[in-house]
Amino acid sequence: MKKRGYGIANMWYGIGNTANHNPSGAFVDILDDGTAIVLTGCADIGQGSTTVLAQIAAETLGINIEDVVVVAADTEVTPDAGATSASRQTYVSGNAVRLAAKNAREQVLAKASEELNIQAERLSIYQGQIWVGDNPSGVMIKEIITQCRSEGVLTLGHGSFDPVTTKLDSETGQGIPYATYAFATQVAEVEVDTETGIVEVKKIVAAHDVGKAINPQNVEGQIEGGCSMGIGYALLEEVVVKDGEIQGPGMSTYLIPTAMDVSEVYPIIIEEYEASGPYGAKGVGEPALVPTAAAIANAVADALGIRMYELPLTPERIIATIKRK
C-alpha cells in the first residue's frame, strides 16, 4: 500500500567560522575608463560568489555590472578571503568588497568635490556619472579619474571584514559563536510503499531567510541543490567505514540522487534584512541542506505512524521497522 505523509523541519545555522576570526580582504581598483577590477581571494566553486561580488561592487560604486571584472582566488594577486565554506562568502567577502568599493568611491568623490567645488557628502555616483543630490552633474567619473591620474592620485580601495564573534566559555559554552544566523523551514511530502519500503519524495517547499537575496536565481539554485543533497542524505547516502576504509568509495557503490530521485522543489526566499550584512545579506549554502532530511523523516513518520531514528531511510530499514511494529 502507498501511504502519504507530510513533515516539517526548522533550522538555524551560524554564518562563518565558529567562535573564531575568519576575515576576508578585497581590493577594488577603479580604472581610467571608469570600469573597475575587484580583487578577492574568494573561490567561486559554482555557488556564484563571483557574480554576487561583482553586483555588490557595481552597486556600491554606482557603475554598471558589465563594467566590473572580478579577479578571484588567484594567490598571486588577490588578498586572502578565507575558505569557501561555512556559508560565509556572501556575508564575509561581500562585506569586504563593499568596504573596498566604498573606499574607492570615497577617493573619487573627494576629487569630484574639489573639481565641482561641492561638498563630498552631497555627491554620489550613479551609472558612471557624478550626481549632486538628486541631479546628474553631467560629469562622468571617467573625467574625475583622468584628473586623479594626471595628479598621480590612485583610486584603489581596500576593505577587510571579520565577523564579530567571541570565544566560547569552556565551562558554560556561552559566548557569541557567530555574527549572524540563517533560518529556514522546509516541508516535505512523501509517499511510502509499505510493501517495498521505497520512499518517494513528492514535493519539498523550502523557505529560507537569507537576509537579502543579492542574486535571487543563485539563491534558488543553492536551495534546490541543497534539497537534492538533503534527499540523498535522507534516503540514499551512507558512509560506512570498516577498519578505517570507506566501503562505498565509488559512484556505483555510494549512490547520490539523479534527476529521477529529486522531487519538485519550491524555494521561497525570505528577506529579513541583516544590518551587519552587505546590503542586508547573510548566507544560504549549507542551510539549504540542513532541514531536508528531518522534514522527510517526519513525513515518513506521519505516513507510517512509526518514527525512525537512523538515516538513510533505506527500503530495508523501512520494512524492518514496519515488521517490528
Place this chain on the structure above:
Amino acid sequence: MAEFHLEMKVNGKPIVLDVDPGLRLLDVLRDILHLTGTKEGCGEGECGACSVILNGKLVDSCLVLAPQANGQEVITIEGIAQNGELDSLQKAFLEAGAVQCGYCTPGMILAAKVLLDHNSTPSRLEISKSISGNICRCTGYTKIIQAVEIAASRIATKEGADHA
C-alpha cells in the same frame, strides 16, 4: 603494443591517428585532441560527465575503447555551437542558471540534445529520464530541467516559423 590506426569524425572534422588500442575514447578526446570540455568523473560509467554523442546516441566515453569509435562520428560539447553562436540548449542553460560548478554541464547538454533531436516536445518526466544517467551534485536538477524546457519551446517556435 601495436598502435591502432583510428579514423573517425569528431565534430564534423575527419581525424586520423595512431593510438594505443587500450585508450578510451575519453582519453583520445581529452589528452590527444585536447577537447577538454568532456570531463571524467567516475571512470566507471556512473556519472555521465564524460558523455559524448556517438552516431546520434549518448554514450559514456569512459566506457568506449578508442578502436570502437573507428569509422564513427563523435560529437562533443565543443561541436554544438554553430558559427560561433551557442546552441539553444547552451543559451537556455545560461539563462535558467542551470550551471553551477559546471562539471556535469557538457554531459547534461549533450544528453538533452539527444533527447530534443528525437522528441522536441518532451514531458518533464521524459526530460528527467533522459538526464538520469548524468549526475549533478550542485543544482538539484530543477534549473537544468527548466533549461531543457526553455530550449524545447524555442526549438518548437523556430520549427513552427520555418514551416510557416
